Each structure stands twice: as C-alpha cells, then as structure tokens.
Amino acid sequence: MADIEIRGITKTYGPTRVLHGVDLSIANGEFLVILGPSGCGKSTLLRMIAGLETIDGGEIAIGGTIVNRLEPRERGCAMVFQNYALYPHMTVAENIGYALKVAGRPKAERLARIGEIAKIVGLEDYLDRKPSQLSGGQRQRVAMGRAMIREPKVFLFDEPLSNLDAKLRVQMRLEIRRLHQRLGATSIFVTHDQIEAMTLADRIVVMHGGRVEQVGAPRTLYATPATRFVASFLGSPAMNLMPAEILRPGLARIAGGVDIAFDPALFAAVPGQQVELGIRPEDVELVRPGTEGAHALAVQFVEEMGASRLVHGRLGEAEFAVVQPNGRGTEGGETLAIALPPSAIHLFDIGNGRRLGLEPQRLDAVRAA
Amino acid sequence: MIERSPLLDALTHALMIVGLIVTAFPIYVVFIASTHDLPSVNQVPMSLIPGNHLVENYAKVWSKSDFGAKMLNSLIVAVGVTVGKVILAAISAFSIVFFRYRLRMVFFWMIFITLMLPLEVRIVPTYAVAADVAEPLRWLVWLFGIELALPPVNLLNSYTGLILPLIATATGTFLYRQFFLTIPDSLVEAAKMDGAGPVRFFIEHLLPLSRNNMAALATIMFVYAWNQYLWPLLITTEQSMATATMQLQKIVPGPLFGQPPIWNEAMAATLMVMVPPLLVVIFMQHYFVRGLIASDK
Structure with a gap:
C-alpha cells in the first residue's frame, strides 16, 4: 500500500x-x-x-x-x-x-x-x-x-x-x-x-x-x-446548458426572453455579463399551471425510462430536458409548467467555461451555512 | 462465391480430377517403372501395369548404393537445417518486432533482401567462406594492419558445412514477424507488469504461442533441406558425406559411360528418397495449414 x-x-x-x-x-x-x-x-x-x-x-x-x-x-x-x-x-x-x-x-x-x-x-x-x-x-x-x-x-x-x-x-x-x-x-x-x-x-x-x-x-x-465540461460530462441525463445574459444579480435571461432566477449568494455575476446557464433535468420541478414564477416548456418528445421519463422540449429558444417522475404521462405537443429552483442553477463563464464566482470549496461552506 | 448447381459441381469435380491425374500420373509411372526388370522397363512404350520385381529392385538399390547411410546423412542435414532455421528465424523476428533500436528497419530490410539472394546465386562466395571460415576475419585483420596468423578453418566434408550456410532464412523471419505483429500489445504489457523480462517473455509466451507457425516453417524447411542438391554436391567430396539426393544421380550412369541407364532401380531409389519428406508433410499437415492460414486465439 x-x-x-x-x-x-x-x-x-x-x-x-x-x-x-x-x-x-x-x-x-x-x-x-x-x-x-x-x-x-x-x-x-x-x-x-x-x-x-x-x-x-x-x-x-x-x-x-x-x-x-x-x-x-x-x-x-x-x-x-x-x-x-x-x-x-x-x-x-x-x-x-x-x-x-x-x-x-x-x-x-x-x-x-x-x-x-x-x-x-x-x-x-x-x-x-x-x-x-x-x-x-x-x-x-x-x-x-x-x-x-x-x-x-x-x-x-x-x-x-x-x-x-x-x-x-x-x-x-x-x-x-x-x-x-x-x-x-x-x-x-x-x-x-x-x-x-x-x-x-x-x-x-x-x-x-x-x-x-x-x-x-x-x-x-x-x-x-x-x-x-464537468457539468456536461457528469450526470445522466446531461445537464441543460444554454447561453444567457445576466440582467441583475439573481436574474438571467436566456434566448427567447425567458428570465431565470438564480441565487446571487452563489455567483458573483455582473449585469450584462454573457454566461452559460445550466440546470440538471432532475432538479427541475413540475408545477401546477399558473403557479408564480413558472415557465412553460413546449414538449417535443418523451423518452420512457421505466422508473421515470425524460421529457424533451423547448424553453424559450433553448433545447431543454426535464425528468418527470412516473405518474401522469406527457405527450409531444403539450405544454408543461416547470419551476427552476434558484439554488439548482449553475453559471459558467462563456469564454473559459469556468464556474462563476466562488471556488467549489467555499461554495460547500456557503451551502452548509 | 459459393454457388451450388449440379452442372457447376460436375465441372469443378472434372477440373479437380484432371488436375489430380496431371499431378499424380508421373509418380505412378515412377512407381510402375520401379516394379519391372531392366528389359521390360526399357520397352517402348513401357507397360503401365505393375511388374513383379518390386521387392528385388528396392532391396538391390538400397544395398548397392548404400542408401541407409545416405538417408541418415540427409536426415541429419535436414533436421539440422530445420531446427537452426526455426530457432534463428524466431530470434531475429523477436528482435525486429519487439525491440526499438536504431537501424531496426535497416536490419529488417537486410534480412528481407536476402529473399532475393538464394544459395544458388551466392554459391561461389559461400563456398569460399566454407572452404576457409577464417578468411573474412583474416581480411579484416589485414585491413587494420594487424599481424595475426589465423589458422584456416575448413568446413568441407562436414555436417556443419552442409548445414550452416542453409540456415539463414528470410522466409522464416518474415513468417514469424507477421505472426508476432498480431500479438496484442497488452499481452506484452501484462507480462511486463507480471515481471517477465524479454527472454522470459520470448520463451514462456512467444514460443508457445507460435507453435503452429513453427510447425509450418519446420515442414517447409525440412522438405527444402532434404531436397538440397547443389550445395551438398559442392561441399562434399567424400562419398561418406554424400546425401540421398546426390546419391540418386549416381544411380543413373549417363550415356557418357556407354551403359543403358538402370531406370527401374533409379525409380525405386527416387520413391524411397521421397518418403521421409512425405511423412513429415503428412504428420505436420494439421499444424501446417493452421500456421499458414490463421492464428487461433
């Protein structure tokens, strides 16, 4: 040894x-x-x-x-x-x-x-x-x-x-x-x-x-x-990643005019900064239509995986996937109401691909607190 | 292209049978000739039905031309050449395939080029070297201006002289090389991780794995060495060192001697000389085919 x-x-x-x-x-x-x-x-x-x-x-x-x-x-x-x-x-x-x-x-x-x-x-x-x-x-x-x-x-x-x-x-x-x-x-x-x-x-x-x-x-x-790269390589299904622009601390806009809230304590982002925004399909929550802050996902097709199913669709203009636990089935062409928990949002620099702001170690501390 | 129709079947079989007859008929004639006595063998046309002098002819030519001793000579030479070739080719291919050193490709091509230089082409210099092995050395010594008297070393009329010049083989090296190239790198690496050095890897992995190759090479080379005629003829002057193929020629006294050739005995001797390589091919056939066609893994 x-x-x-x-x-x-x-x-x-x-x-x-x-x-x-x-x-x-x-x-x-x-x-x-x-x-x-x-x-x-x-x-x-x-x-x-x-x-x-x-x-x-x-x-x-x-x-x-x-x-x-x-x-x-x-x-x-x-x-x-x-x-x-x-x-x-x-x-x-x-x-x-x-x-x-x-x-x-x-x-x-x-x-x-x-x-x-x-x-x-x-x-x-x-x-x-x-x-x-x-x-x-x-x-x-x-x-x-x-x-x-x-x-x-x-x-x-x-x-x-x-x-x-x-x-x-x-x-x-x-x-x-x-x-x-x-x-x-x-x-x-x-x-x-x-x-x-x-x-x-x-x-x-x-x-x-x-x-x-x-x-x-x-x-x-x-x-x-x-x-x-780590974000896209780890996790199955892969993380949803899309370009976005920071509007103000805690809010980013992706193509198609969809505004997504993130936790400003986790990322030191400057307004106007171009970033890559990510969220894991399993972190996305399905909510009742009409819920406060919900987004509309236009469903394109569904992959059956047994224990759950993977719903592919569009959020704004971006390709987006959501894991839907077993239960009510979804068909292509429908619209799903989804919520993106701010704490589940990842932001990466669009240039060098690094995570914005805090080092992962400090992040752990922030999370624990 | 595998297509089966009665007509095609018949045609291919007909072709095969014709081929077989063309190949086998001369051997049949040899056999028939060896069973007749001298007058009936010299009739024109010769009978194609076996005569009744078979045992007599074989016994006579065997004792008259001392085939026992000659076959033994041939066997020693053939086995010596075969073993030497199998070992030398394996070692040279091992070096070329598994070691990275400067001039590796040069050595490979040098070996490869000897394919184009069979013994018959270089027979005079080879004879000169065999007549005095020290000669090239002496020349080198002279070149460097050193006063050194090397005694002549003579290989004429010896088994060493018969065997050694026939051992170097590009064919064998190439056959091994092609096989060694199919051995996956990870096998070499696994042996390295297990602590085996190059010699160990060669003896405990490469040689067992190339069994079929060795059998194929040995078969070809045994037949090749057994059938050697020119080289033994040159290098042996003493009758006691003569090989079986050389002896065959002596049975047929040419018109020079004013005698009719003794065809029946000559044919009997020919068949006898054919037997050992035939046996080797029959016994080795199984490996022979596997070694030449594919490596089983």
Missing part, C-alpha cells in the same frame, strides 16, 4: 502534447477514478504510473519513491487491462500464478496462493480451463486474480468493464468495490463511464484535453461542477 504523488506530468507524441502538466496526490488506500472522454489522456496517465509509457516531464512517486526510471515490475503496481490480456496458452491457474512463477516462488506456495485467490474471485472450478473457454465475466475475474496475487501496493484498472454487457458490468462494479474494501490497496481506475466513476470512486478526477478539470468527491463534482 502506498500513496502516489504526481507532479507536473507531461507527455508528447510527436507534435501533439497529450498531457499538459498533471498534478495529483492520491492517498494511501484511496479509490481514485480518472474520468474523461476518449483521447483526454487518462489512459496515458495510468500507463505512465504503471511504467508502460515513458515520462516526458514531471515526476511520479509511489510510496515516497520516485519511479520515473523504474521498470514496471519494480514499481509494485498491478494492472487490469481493458481486453484482460490473459495469456491464451496458459490455464487459469497458470495465468493467476504467473507473477509468482516469475518471482521464483516455490511451487507449493504458488499453488496455495492460487487456491486462495481463486476462492476470492470465485474461479475454483475453472482453474484448469484456458481463457478461450471462459465467459467475459470469468476472464475479467482471472485478470483481477492475476493482479491480486502479487499483493501490489497499487491497483491500476484501465477501463476493465467496458467489454462487458450492461448487467455484468454492474455486477463486476460491485465486486471491484468489495475487493477494494477487503484489500484496501490504493486503486486508480480509468473509465469514460460516469456512472462507474460515481459509484466506485472515493474521489473522481475529470480530465479533458490532457488537463485535469476538477478533482473531488463524486457528490461535490455532481453538485458543484467547476467547469462547463
């Missing part, structure tokens, strides 16, 4: 720079999820920690030791790959025990450890099979067992669930979480799936274009996204 310090990491492939100076500290035993769209540099960062990519600039320390020049095997990391990367010519037992074999441990010890690990990942009955005879979930378990057997200081997961079907993914997610609780090893998990990130992480790092956008607890990122 170890903490990880990442300082000013850069990476360049030919003329393109894929990482622009990333700083991160990961606490001992923490489960950190790196989240971002494909091409944001998250896998590259992970592979640099593992030692599979060279470090162009900055340094990485694991457990206080700078590992920039260390071979992967000397870093004490174990990795679970996206396509599992099992050794096709070896049985499950040989796959799991390979690291110990390389380390030159006696056979009796190896077999005992393989047995233990197989029990933890539930593969006792499959030890003699070849990877090609296993299902996707079982292969995933072999990959995890293979990583676990070395009792690594750090677990690295490179999108390990993206090759599984939806049901298995949920199941394996739980198992990974359980495993982390049991082993307590520092874990870094790379994914582009925000649900995975939200459910697994102690802290999430959102990356975009080779830079860290925001680091924080899942709840914090969801409630107070630091940038427009």
Whole structure:
C-alpha cells in the first residue's frame, strides 16, 4: 500500500502534447477514478504510473519513491487491462500464478496462493480451463486474480468493464468495490463511464484535453461542477446548458426572453455579463399551471425510462430536458409548467467555461451555512 | 462465391480430377517403372501395369548404393537445417518486432533482401567462406594492419558445412514477424507488469504461442533441406558425406559411360528418397495449414 504523488506530468507524441502538466496526490488506500472522454489522456496517465509509457516531464512517486526510471515490475503496481490480456496458452491457474512463477516462488506456495485467490474471485472450478473457454465475466475475474496475487501496493484498472454487457458490468462494479474494501490497496481506475466513476470512486478526477478539470468527491463534482465540461460530462441525463445574459444579480435571461432566477449568494455575476446557464433535468420541478414564477416548456418528445421519463422540449429558444417522475404521462405537443429552483442553477463563464464566482470549496461552506 | 448447381459441381469435380491425374500420373509411372526388370522397363512404350520385381529392385538399390547411410546423412542435414532455421528465424523476428533500436528497419530490410539472394546465386562466395571460415576475419585483420596468423578453418566434408550456410532464412523471419505483429500489445504489457523480462517473455509466451507457425516453417524447411542438391554436391567430396539426393544421380550412369541407364532401380531409389519428406508433410499437415492460414486465439 502506498500513496502516489504526481507532479507536473507531461507527455508528447510527436507534435501533439497529450498531457499538459498533471498534478495529483492520491492517498494511501484511496479509490481514485480518472474520468474523461476518449483521447483526454487518462489512459496515458495510468500507463505512465504503471511504467508502460515513458515520462516526458514531471515526476511520479509511489510510496515516497520516485519511479520515473523504474521498470514496471519494480514499481509494485498491478494492472487490469481493458481486453484482460490473459495469456491464451496458459490455464487459469497458470495465468493467476504467473507473477509468482516469475518471482521464483516455490511451487507449493504458488499453488496455495492460487487456491486462495481463486476462492476470492470465485474461479475454483475453472482453474484448469484456458481463457478461450471462459465467459467475459470469468476472464475479467482471472485478470483481477492475476493482479491480486502479487499483493501490489497499487491497483491500476484501465477501463476493465467496458467489454462487458450492461448487467455484468454492474455486477463486476460491485465486486471491484468489495475487493477494494477487503484489500484496501490504493486503486486508480480509468473509465469514460460516469456512472462507474460515481459509484466506485472515493474521489473522481475529470480530465479533458490532457488537463485535469476538477478533482473531488463524486457528490461535490455532481453538485458543484467547476467547469462547463464537468457539468456536461457528469450526470445522466446531461445537464441543460444554454447561453444567457445576466440582467441583475439573481436574474438571467436566456434566448427567447425567458428570465431565470438564480441565487446571487452563489455567483458573483455582473449585469450584462454573457454566461452559460445550466440546470440538471432532475432538479427541475413540475408545477401546477399558473403557479408564480413558472415557465412553460413546449414538449417535443418523451423518452420512457421505466422508473421515470425524460421529457424533451423547448424553453424559450433553448433545447431543454426535464425528468418527470412516473405518474401522469406527457405527450409531444403539450405544454408543461416547470419551476427552476434558484439554488439548482449553475453559471459558467462563456469564454473559459469556468464556474462563476466562488471556488467549489467555499461554495460547500456557503451551502452548509 | 459459393454457388451450388449440379452442372457447376460436375465441372469443378472434372477440373479437380484432371488436375489430380496431371499431378499424380508421373509418380505412378515412377512407381510402375520401379516394379519391372531392366528389359521390360526399357520397352517402348513401357507397360503401365505393375511388374513383379518390386521387392528385388528396392532391396538391390538400397544395398548397392548404400542408401541407409545416405538417408541418415540427409536426415541429419535436414533436421539440422530445420531446427537452426526455426530457432534463428524466431530470434531475429523477436528482435525486429519487439525491440526499438536504431537501424531496426535497416536490419529488417537486410534480412528481407536476402529473399532475393538464394544459395544458388551466392554459391561461389559461400563456398569460399566454407572452404576457409577464417578468411573474412583474416581480411579484416589485414585491413587494420594487424599481424595475426589465423589458422584456416575448413568446413568441407562436414555436417556443419552442409548445414550452416542453409540456415539463414528470410522466409522464416518474415513468417514469424507477421505472426508476432498480431500479438496484442497488452499481452506484452501484462507480462511486463507480471515481471517477465524479454527472454522470459520470448520463451514462456512467444514460443508457445507460435507453435503452429513453427510447425509450418519446420515442414517447409525440412522438405527444402532434404531436397538440397547443389550445395551438398559442392561441399562434399567424400562419398561418406554424400546425401540421398546426390546419391540418386549416381544411380543413373549417363550415356557418357556407354551403359543403358538402370531406370527401374533409379525409380525405386527416387520413391524411397521421397518418403521421409512425405511423412513429415503428412504428420505436420494439421499444424501446417493452421500456421499458414490463421492464428487461433
């Protein structure tokens, strides 16, 4: 077990720079999820920690030791790959025990450890099979067992669930979480799936274009996204975002002449400022028509999601989505009366995409007060 | 394009049968010739019905031309060349595919270009080197002006001399290279994470994975080495080092000697010499096809 310090990491492939100076500290035993769209540099960062990519600039320390020049095997990391990367010519037992074999441990010890690990990942009955005879979930378990057997200081997961079907993914997610609780090893998990990130992480790092956008607890990122990108990337369905102009503190106007109230204590906005205004579809309230301050949403179409439904429509001239709890159905062409709670409004600078005004930390304090 | 109609079926079968006859008929004639005695084999036209001298012909040519020893020589050379090629090609492809070093592509192309330089083309220099392995070294030493007397090392009339010049193989390197390129990077990385170094990765992962390739290469190369004629002919002067293919030629005394060729015995010997490569192909066929067509993963 170890903490990880990442300082000013850069990476360049030919003329393109894929990482622009990333700083991160990961606490001992923490489960950190790196989240971002494909091409944001998250896998590259992970592979640099593992030692599979060279470090162009900055340094990485694991457990206080700078590992920039260390071979992967000397870093004490174990990795679970996206396509599992099992050794096709070896049985499950040989796959799991390979690291110990390389380390030159006696056979009796190896077999005992393989047995233990197989029990933890539930593969006792499959030890003699070849990877090609296993299902996707079982292969995933072999990959995890293979990583676990070395009792690594750090677990690295490179999108390990993206090759599984939806049901298995949920199941394996739980198992990974359980495993982390049991082993307590520092874990870094790379994914582009925000649900995975939200459910697994102690802290999430959102990356975009080779830079860290925001680091924080899942709840914090969801409630107070630091940038427009984080706001749009986290949460499903995605946040409604539309350009707006500040009329006066506490009031903004979006295209189509709809005035929306926000909490002036949360955002230091200047009248006349152009902003991006956001609200999550689940924060929108459905109200009785004619209620004070209600807006009219012209419904275009409805997506059925079982437990709720997602209503798409227009608010003023902006595309707008609302989550409607189960109950009365809505049809396209209708008009819904909605209220936008001022405290649920997010404002971002239209230029650099940053959240207006207060830092997220101070925001938390304001909210708590 | 898979289309089934009785007419097309009949046509393709007819084509196949014609092809088979064209290929197999000469071998049949060889067989028939090997079962007749000398007068009936020299009749024109030769009978196409088997004669009754089969055992006699084979026994006679086997002992007369000492095929036991010659086949053993051929076997040693063929196995030596095959094993050498399989190992050397694997190592060279390993280097070209998995290591990043300067001049990597230069080395690859240098190996590749030797495809265009078969032994027959470079036979004189190869012979010169085989006759005295130290010669190039001596030349280098001379170039640097060092006084050093290197004793001549002669490979003529030795198994080493028969085997070594045939071992280098661009075909094999290329075959391995193509297979190694299909191995996913993550497999290499997983082995790295598990702590395996390059040698370990080569022996414990690459070689087991390329089993089918090796079988295919071994089959082709065994047949190639067994059928070598020119090189053994050049490098061996002692009858005891002669290979089976060389011996075949000696059975047919040319018109130079004023004797009629002993076709029946020559044909019997030909068939005998064909047997070992045939057996190898039959036994390896299964892997051979898999290794050349696709990699099973």
